[in-house]
Amino acid sequence: MDICSSWDGTLSSSDFRVAATTLSKKWKVINPVFPPWTWVPCPRRPFWVASSDSEVDGYLSLENFYQLSSNEVGHRCSIETQALNNLVDVLCSYKSSPAKEELVNCGKEEPVDNATLVQSDDQEMHFYDFHIVYSNSYRVPVLYFRGYQSDGQLLALDEIERDLPLNSLKILRESKWTFMTQEEHPYLNRPWYTLHPCGTSEWMKLLFLGGDSQTKDGPTIQQQYLVSWLSVVGQAVGLRIPLEMINNSCPLYPVNSVTLSNEVND
Amino acid sequence: MVEEERAPVILQFAPFQSAVDEGFWRRLSSLKLDTLGIDQSPITITGKFELNLFAGFYSPCSHPQVSNHLTLLPESLPPEPGEESSSSAAAAVSRGNRNRCPVPGTLYNTNTLESYYALDKQSLLKAEARKIWEDISSGKAEEESAVLSRFLLISFADLKKWSFHYWFAFPALVLDPPATLIDLKPASQCFTLEEAESLSAACNEWRNSSLTADVPFFLVTIASDSHATIWPLRDWAACQGDGQKLLFGFYDPCHLPNNPGWPLRNFLALICLRWNMEKVRFLCYREKHGFADLGLSLVGEALVSVPQGWKDPHCVPNAVGWELNRGKKVSRCISLRQSMDPTRLAISAADLNLKLMRWRALPSLNLNNLSSIKCLLLGAGTLGCQVARMLMAWGVRKITLLDSGRVAMSNPVRQSLYTFEDCLNGGNMKAMAAVNSLERILPAVEAEGIVMAIPMPGHPVSTQEENSVLEDCRHLQDLITSHDAVFLLTDTRESRWLPTLLCANSNRITITAALGFDSYVVMRHGAGPLNYSSDIKSEGEETLSAQMGNLSTGGTDERLRLGCYFCNDVVAPIDSTANRTLDQQCTVTRPGIAPIASAIAVELLVGILHHPDGMLAPGEIATSHSGSSEQPLGILPHQIRGSLSQYSQMTLVGHSSNSCTACCSTVVSEYRRRGMDFVLQAINHPTYLEDLTGLTELMKSTSSFEVDWDDETDENDNDGI
């Protein structure tokens, strides 16, 4: 597919598959530090995803992306809040349970074991899963994501926002194209956070067509689409995209405006 | 190697940590609901089902700062009925997955919190430890090494609160005396360059083969020519050649530089029990970027000895392993209310539409205002039902419906909150049936039903009834002051009089909708004629509209005030049904009229709430050119009249009349002065209001009113049924 002025900024489902492959390959080569983007084939097709194209059945997934919080104070607050919540849970249990003495002192104590390392509390970590799902209605990729603590407790939207770099918050507040909501994941059928796709084709069109010097032997749209797209939506959710991935992929995009969040591990 | 002069250092192991994917709890919930019922027997994942599912997954540590957790995923549990095929496919995918080494586990899920806390945790732990000990003794652990990391999970799933109480145990056989450490350092410091290269290559090959990638315990030999080989545990005999170094390797989930991870404990037990080793050299295998990393991996040497009791085949070994929760021996609890409570999900889904609208088209849309406003709907008929639905669609959550009637057989087809069931056994009270229906539509709605008739002028009451009518009047007054917006949706003109007066008195947003056979009128009443001070209110806090009304009504010029439903009438409200023929009493409207008028009434409310002047905003008239309005929602008219016979609609403005029987300052002042006496007099004496306001005089002088719209009085202001 060549870029022409009539292009509407969308992607066909088979092009999505091509773009997904390009993204995961490039990601692996350029930044092996991160967990990989892997294609998750879906054995069952949700009935509303009507597509004659069977190869697109699935989504691109990056999981266990973790963040050590850089903001010490905010971080401690969140731990304390959590501790408070736990305390509330415990108190509730006390109230409803006649066997409350079992709670702390569970029958016969375990024998004292000096071969067990007593660890000081690990730094509380937040993990993020990102899925890129193709939307047949909008004909664009859609980013679904969720955050959770190491024990699996899901993060609420305000907790996620506390993890985001300031730049992301600014984008979420002001930008016309990023609208974060909770919606059912099309394949997992559980509510995940997502960036609503109804503006995607418009800004993708701007991103590609705005470049005045698209070289003829440059990468094609279906190869570059997801990389460029991710460089934009990634910013909104604090997902750092290595600079090398963005270079040459979206002509209009000024490289120096890509903000790197410091807290992402190396 | 042993530094004799030092006291022996006890080898300390970093405990395993658990992580449970949200999907696991969801699968457990539906399993419990659909399959298990109240069965409390342990769910043993392996063996019992044909599909070779495992309970927990882990992988070697892959980050210098982070230990890997033992993770439970949805596929840790047996598949749900009807899901067999996809799950077996998923299971097939997960076999040989290098990032998901399966570990068998046992889950005890109890039916009550009490029985959860009553579980004898020490016995459960011992029972699991005994299984491990038996697997070691029988040699099974050498064939299937993952059983060494067998774990235990107890849980109570509170499906009403979407909370899950749980506690993991990773049973470890306790060596007595404990293993002592001779040496422990990064693997990179323990090998020659050739050995290290060969070892890394061998590990990577092991990890990349689907046959061995998920086998977490292994043997390493390094021959004298520096060639490293990795063997499964069952090949122990083959590793006994002379001149080669032997290491016991395991996938180490721990990242710490000075401690091996938990799986080594039971491995050491196996090594000393089965192979009678006393001095054990072990490899804590760790990775980086998916490849063996000898800088992170550790090589250590420890002294072990078999505990005395273990020689007895009936031995029950000591074990430890209940997971600590933030350093304490307490149960964990996770809440998935946010993502599982259907009521919450319904709210967020309904709000999503509005947020999208705000994002795409109406940045100024004030959703908080809409969700906090309290609306009072007088009448729960065709109009009331439809107005309530439209309010919910706009995100209004606090709705009170007032009606004295019961649901009749003819109602459900037109009155959209009722069904056939509501008509049975004499019919449910409309106000209550409507509330039930709203709650079925959206459980988060805060709806209230009031069964009450509205006292009407021209319907005299007997002395016996007087007290109850006055009680109703006070009740209505309280209701109006405790709400922000009032919709007048009753089916007679006179039943709107008292609410109009009370709203004018307390400056509430008031919207009237009235229907003819094929026409409708929807209007918003102007602000009250007098300052509304909060001391007049019987109770309750300052409400939203009272605040809005208090801003500037004082200086309002009477002539510019928008009119109310009665302002253009030249007769006082009397019994409008008494002098009619039966045909007229049985009011009929085209079915499409009520939904149209109801929708317009609610849109008008939203317009008022978003106008900077609120209820004081002047009435605007539609113009032919679009985009003339300054407001994002467009113009804010005073009245909208429409007709289906011509499919026409127009906007009109009518200012308040000084002789209005419901909202003029004379009437409101008189009400304030005399209260319920005044109301009673108006109800009992048909001409009292006309006399009071001068209408009687006015009619005699035959002069007419200046209104901006047609001066034909609306005879068809009754809604259907």
Ligand SMILES: [Zn+2]
């Ligand atoms: Zn009036």
